[in-house]
Amino acid sequence: MATITVWLFIESERLSADQMSKQIGIRCDKSWNKGETRGKTGKVFSTNSWKLEGRVEVDEDALIIGNKVHACLADVLARIKSHTDSFRTVALGQTAGLYIGIRADAAPALEIKAETIRTIASLGVDLEIDLMV
Secondary structure, X not given: OEEEEEXXXXXXXXXXXXXXXXXXXXXXXXXXXXXXXXXXXXXEOOOEEEEEEEEEEEOXXXXXXXXXXXXXXXXXXXXXXXXXXXXXXXXXXXXXXXXXXXXXXXXXXXXXXXXXXXXXXXXXXXXXXXXXX
């Protein structure tokens, strides 16, 4: 099985995850606050984090993986669409981005439409694509 993860995120030194949610106008799917323990490592988070997440597991087929990447991405972008301006305002001066992670046995076929690229650009974030094959 292949796993696809999409995160739209903001990391902040000064704003808590709750403050970011209030200012953006949408609750996040995942968050942590500075000083909280990072899993079993014993380390602590050095920033506050706010994330919208899309995640799915699919069969190992390059075309299916590509289609599901698009679907996860579209879902996350649709959820933030009516909050684009407030997201961009909160993200300004913070670490913010859109992460697409794909764990699969082989590199999938990826196509990101121009309209999707324009939508990502309107958020003012960088795009990171991580292929773990």
